[in-house]
Amino acid sequence: MEYAFDSIHLTAHPTARSQATASRAIGAGSTVLAAPALATTLIPSEKGRRCDYCHLVPTEGEKLFKCTGCAAFWYCGTACQTKQWNVHHRKVCKRYNRYTASIEYQAMPPGHRTDALMLSQLLLEVFPKDEFGIEAATHRSDAVAHFFDLLKGPASRGNPTQISLCRPSNSAAVPPSIIEEVFARFGNNNFIVHSHLNSYAHGVFPLASRLFNHSCVPNCASKYVITSTEMMGMEIVALRDIEFGDELTIPYLDPALPFDIRQNTLQESYGFTCNCSLCNFQRASAPIPPLPTSPERLSALEAGLCAFVAVHVLQLDPSAPPPVSMGADAFSSLPSELHPLLGEGYLPTLSEEFSRASHEGPYDRAVAAGRVLLALYAVLYPQNYPQTGMHALELTKTAWNAIIAGERSEAPLNSSATRRLEDAARHYLSIASRVLEVYGPEGDMNGPLEELGVMRSLLEA
Secondary structure, three states, X not given: OOOOOOOEEEEOOOOOOOEEEEOOOEOOXXXXXXXEOOEEEEOHHHEOOEOOOOOOOOOOOOOOEEOOOOOOOEEOOHHHHHHHHHXXXXXXXXXHHHHHOOHHHHOOOHHHHHHHHHHHHHHHHHOOOOOOOHHHHHOOOHHHHHHHOOOOOOOOOOOXXXXXXXXXXXXXXXXXXXXXXXXXXXXXXXXXXXXXXXXXXXXXXXXXXXXXXXXXXXXXEEEEEOOOOOOOEEEEEEOOOEOOOOEOEEOOOOOOOOHXXXXXXXXXXXXXXXXXXXXXXXXXXXXXXXXXXXXXXXXXXXXXXXXXXXXXXXXXXXXXXXXXXXXXXXXXXXXXHHHHHHOOOHHHHHHHHHHHHHHHOOHHHHHHHHHHHHHHHHHHOOOOOHHHHHHHHHHHHHHHHHHHHHHHOOOOOOHHHHXXXXXXXXXXXXHHHHHHHHHOOOEOOOOHHHHHHHHHHHHHO
């Protein structure tokens, strides 16, 4: 197939099928591509909370309406219900509850259940009854044609003719050979759909899958746009300024996951080994030395990490001078004595400590842990990565809570301590604003950008 876009050219790649390269200079925050969803399915915890078609969460005082046929799908109005009914729900409504109660379905892991339902919807959308040919399907829409232009995955998850509602015993069955063709491209071309970085659905976006290769140090990231009465879509956003001819990459998984987990997942799901700069650095640095058992020694390492980041990557404190450089791949310059902080267990432990203390207190400990976590994110994540901005926003709110708690305590903070926390909160807010405004609005209403405005008003009062 031919692919032509305003900002993207498909060109040859030394190891992958092809690569998307910038056909012009692209500024940070620019939308590189808007890609429609071919199929989406809510995860179980979101069923009944969001519209099954457009994914909208009703505002206070409004409610979703349940399908009277299966009582298992909810809609924000008749427009969404009618659209999904015409696309695929009329073909599964009567069989849905029997299928989800089946032994095969109940035996699946939760994530596989969501994918099984989405596979069924995809098959029924792509292949109307009595039109079961790949050639016929590829002429239905560009999205379907893009889907069949995807490479097949390295392995399947179970028997596709058994995990689908469209199994041969059903009257609206799709032939097994067709199910297998779709399934072979399905498992390795799914995206976890999120709002404000909280996962709520799975989706198939064939155009994005076809165009963008993976990198753990990407220059682009995906976000999801929810529009009332319309199937939600994906936008690919430039995280930093991109030069003409540069490859455009996105992460297929969280770059902060441990090296072995990333490599195993990419090999099992996509059939390739990642050789990005982060993976090559971690490969060359293995094995990671263990964390020290002494709390004093660990604190010294954390202080060293913050000092390194403040000088070379990110201004962690309002009183500190600007970094010498904001160069990418800061991890490659990280002193070897700080490498234990890159070990598999440290980041999740620190993140849990920050989350617990930021909700339960003590807030001073939460601010201290959050500052170290921000430094670690600055090393592991690329410039303007949304997780860094979200954490900086949480750190802002935590510093504000520390101020309020200090004012209400039996031993109130002195004016100097309060002023330091206020300065820190404003500084973390500036970091959050810089990152999240590049990423832009996404997902549900009243998200991080609105929270930034609330925190600005509080800190300016």
